[in-house]
Amino acid sequence: MQDSNMLDALVVGGGINGAGIARDLAGRGQSVMLVERDDWASHTSSASSKMIHGGLRYLEQYAFGLVRKSLQERERLLKANPHLMQPLRLVLPHDPAQRPRWMIRLGLFFYDHLAPLGLLPASGSEQLAGQPYGEPLQARFTHGFAYSDGWVDDARLVWHCVLDARQRGARAQSRCALVKAERIDGATPHWRATLQPEGAAPFEVQARALVNAAGPWAAELLGQACGEARPPALRWVQGTHIVIPRRWNHGAGYLLQNPDGRVLFALPYQDDFTLLGTTDQEITQLGRRAQAQDGEVDYLCEQASRWLREPVTRADIRWQFAGIRPLLADEADDPKAITRDYRLDLLAAPGQAARLDVWGGKITTFRLLAEQAADLISPLLGGGKAWTLNASLPGGDCGPLPAFIEQLRREFPHRDPQLIRRWALAHGSRARALLQKEPGTEVVPGISSAELQDAVEHEDVKSADDFLWRRSKLGLRLSTEQRDAVERAVQALMR
Numbered sequence: 001m002q003d004s005n006m007l008d009a010l011v012v013g014g015g016i017n018g019a020g021i022a023r024d025l026a027g028r029g030q031s032v033m034l035v036e037r038d039d040w041a042s043h044t045s046s047a048s049s050k051m052i053h054g055g056l057r058y059l060e061q062y063a064f065g066l067v068r069k070s071l072q073e074r075e076r077l078l079k080a081n082p083h084l085m086q087p088l089r090l091v092l093p094h095d096p097a098q099r100p101r102w103m104i105r106l107g108l109f110f111y112d113h114l115a116p117l118g119l120l121p122a123s124g125s126e127q128l129a130g131q132p133y134g135e136p137l138q139a140r141f142t143h144g145f146a147y148s149d150g151w152v153d154d155a156r157l158v159w160h161c162v163l164d165a166r167q168r169g170a171r172a173q174s175r176c177a178l179v180k181a182e183r184i185d186g187a188t189p190h191w192r193a194t195l196q197p198e199g200a201a202p203f204e205v206q207a208r209a210l211v212n213a214a215g216p217w218a219a220e221l222l223g224q225a226c227g228e229a230r231p232p233a234l235r236w237v238q239g240t241h242i243v244i245p246r247r248w249n250h251g252a253g254y255l256l257q258n259p260d261g262r263v264l265f266a267l268p269y270q271d272d273f274t275l276l277g278t279t280d281q282e283i284t285q286l287g288r289r290a291q292a293q294d295g296e297v298d299y300l301c302e303q304a305s306r307w308l309r310e311p312v313t314r315a316d317i318r319w320q321f322a323g324i325r326p327l328l329a330d331e332a333d334d335p336k337a338i339t340r341d342y343r344l345d346l347l348a349a350p351g352q353a354a355r356l357d358v359w360g361g362k363i364t365t366f367r368l369l370a371e372q373a374a375d376l377i378s379p380l381l382g383g384g385k386a387w388t389l390n391a392s393l394p395g396g397d398c399g400p401l402p403a404f405i406e407q408l409r410r411e412f413p414h415r416d417p418q419l420i421r422r423w424a425l426a427h428g429s430r431a432r433a434l435l436q437k438e439p440g441t442e443v444v445p446g447i448s449s450a451e452l453q454d455a456v457e458h459e460d461v462k463s464a465d466d467f468l469w470r471r472s473k474l475g476l477r478l479s480t481e482q483r484d485a486v487e488r489a490v491q492a493l494m495r
Contacts, residue, residue, distance in 0.1 A: 007031050008381045010193055010207035012178045012221060014038075015045035016154070017342075017358050018213035019161035020370030026168035027391075028374060028384025033205060034162065034170060035195060037177035039466045041158035044215050045363065046470050047290065047323025049241065049265050049277050052077055052085050052150035052364050054114070056255065057263050059107050064114065066341045070364045071115035077367065078119050078150050080392040082401045083428030084160060087120050088151040088267070089252040091133045093144040093307065098257050101143075108147050120148035136248040138309050146252070151267070154363055155470040156426060159459060160393040161366075167394065173197065174460050178225045181210055189353040209354040209377050216286055216326040218357060226355075234326045234359060236286055240296040241277030243269060243319040243476065244312060256307045264303050270473050273318065276300050283324070290322040319476055328360040342369055346376045354380050395428020404428075408435065415439075419446070426472065443489045444482040447474060452486070456493045464490055 011022045014036025022034035036042070054071035055063070078085050094101060108123040128134030129142040162172050175198035182192045184206075191210045196202045214221040216236055222228045246268070253267035262280060269275035279296040297320060305311040328343055342361035348354040356377055361369050371386050378384040398404040405424045409417055412435045423431040440449035455461040459471050464487035468475035475483060 005206065006188070006190060007033050007205060007207035009033075009209045009211055009377060010035070010178075010181075010191060010205060011211040011213060012225075013211075013213035013215055013218075013358075014040045014158070014162065014172075014174060015043060015213070015215050016041070016158050016161070016363055016366045017215065017361050017369055017373075018211070019158050019165065020366045021211055021213055021358070021373045022170050022172065023161045023165040023168065024370040024374040024386075024388055025377065025384070026165045026170035027387050028378055030378065030381050030384060032165065032170040033207070034165060034172040035176045035178060036174045038175060039462070039470060040162055040174050040460065041155040041470055043289070044323045044325060045158050046155035047239065047241070047321050048154045048363055049239075050152055050154055050267065050269070050275065051088075051265070052152045054111060054149070054364070055362075056107065056111055056147070056149075059110055063341070064110075066365075067111070068114040069368060070362070071111070073364050073368055074150055075115065075118045075120075076390060077152075077364070080390055081157075081160075081396045081428075082404075083395050083398055083425060084157050084393065085150050085152045086401065088149055089121075089146055090149055090255050091126060091128075091144055091146050091252050092255045092257075093128060093134075093137055093141040095141070095257060098259070104145055108145060111147060117148075120150075123147035132248075132250045133252065136308055136310070137254075138307060141307070151253075152363065153425070157363070157366075157393075159471065160395065162460075163394050175462065178221065181226045183353050185351060189351055191353050191355075207353075208381060209356065211356045211358070211373065211377070213358045216324040218326065218359060220286065222357070235329050236283045237325045237327055238281040238283050238290055238293075238296070238322055239278035239325055240281070240292040240300065240320065240322040241275055242292075242297060242300050242312075242317050243273050243275055244316040245274070245318065246272050247274045247308060247310065254307070256303065258303045258306075262303075264300070264307075266304060266308070270476060273476060276304050276312070286324065290324050292320045292322040296322070326360060344369070344373055344376060348380055395430045398424065398429040398431075401425070408432065411435075422472075444478060444485050446477065447486060449489065452489050453493055456490060461490060462494065463487065466490075 008030040009025050009032050011018050011034045022032050026032045052074050054067045054074060058067050112122045124146055126133055126144045126146045128144050166172050177196045178193055179196045180194040184190050184192050191207050193205050194202055212218050212221055251268055256264040258264055265277055267275045279299060281296055301312045343359045345357040356373055367388055371388055405421050408420045415435055423434055437450055443449055455467050455471055461467045464483055
């Protein structure tokens with residue numbers, strides 16, 4: 001008979017992989033606890049290019065399997081989660097000094113046909129001169145191509161996975177570090193884990209399986225918490241992004257090819273901004289938090305200025321951020337050529353508690369990775385069938401987003417139309433319940449006390465940064481003094 005106080009699985013790491021695995025296991029009826037030493041999505045999972053995509057450039061590395069499964073997942077995720085993800089058209093201007101047109105056409109043909117297109121239109125040629133797509137570009141770029149991918153709010157995607165896991169019975173605690181995990185043999189092999197919550201006394205939990213989804217820190221966790229010396233199976237590649245004021249009015253983004261073989265995304269961002277990224281800077285020392293380096297920022301400004309009619313300078317930058325991508329170690333010399341695929345290592349010797357280590361991965365394939373991880377662990381814990389294939393995250397039952405937003409505006413004509421749109425994107429169908437509440441007082445322009453109270457009570461917000469940069473991106477629009485006012489309001493609500 002199983003001890004009712006024993007968990008089936010302890011999942012360590014509150015990025016997209018850990019949150020996705022906890023959600024999947026909880027939906028299979030397993031008792032799960034998810035812990036993260038910082039805020040949810042504090043690191044790699046909130047520092048992406050905000051794309052749900054197959055990875056057009058991976059075709060040059062002959063990674064057809066990765067591209068195919070990523071394209072399949074792209075379609076599923078876009079259909080199931082219209083609040084967090086939307087289709088995005090991308091323009092690929094042609095530079096005659098680089099790849100010939102026939103090569104680009106061939107690559108786009110494969111991209112269109114490796115997996116069926118459902119929601120998204122196929123690729124095509126585009127005349128840029130005198131057309132909206134050509135307006136932000138230098139006049140020398142007269143021809144290009146357009147194809148389809150998707151955009152995602154990466155940090156809110158993680159949060160919605162945490163929320164879904166909770167709604168299915170999981171315990172989930174942020175700012176709670178695993179400090180020690182010890183295998184206990186016996187009639188019921190299990191892990192005895194010591195957890196250290198921020199500002200509170202440590203406590204122990206027991207779990208039949210341990211999932212190591214610590215991202216860039218996965219190997220470090222094995223050594224420090226599990227006492228297992230293991231050489232890292234990862235290569236750490238830093239990616240930096242910068243945000244500048246919006247440079248065009250249409251809704252498409254750009255994929256720009258750099259002379260060094262890398263690509264640069266230039267994407268519409270938060271209505272009034274443009275997101276530029278990313279870099280591929282391999283690092284050998286892993287710190288607690290990634291920091292954008294001057295050379296990376298200069299590189300992004302320089303490469304964007306090769307294409308855009310109006311040069312990009314440091315004075316244009318409104319925000320910059322960096323994240324460490326934990327990529328599977330391979331023989332590639334160039335960081336941009338390292339595989340973006342993942343590997344799951346299950347250690348489940350007879351008579352010993354199981355451990356699953358997660359190496360690598362990308363946001364687009366998080367659902368599939370989580371499903372495959374749960375498929376490995378569930379048989380050891382008593383079964384449970386896969387269920388996430390076409391399942392929506394909380395709020396995803398809102399239907400097509402434009403129609404939902406218009407419906408909310410008709411229902412709540414006294415509320416700010418831009419606020420309604422922002423909440424629909426952030427919460428999906430739950431936005432209606434928020435709009436029914438009294439707005440409270442204004443903390444700073446655009447943010448009310450009622451919204452902050454909901455974030456503190458229902459979204460694990462414990463600081464202004466949690467709210468302004470991960471549950472939203474409102475920090476882009478606020479001064480330092482206004483951000484300080486939000487911090488004071490959050491701390492007052494937590495007392």
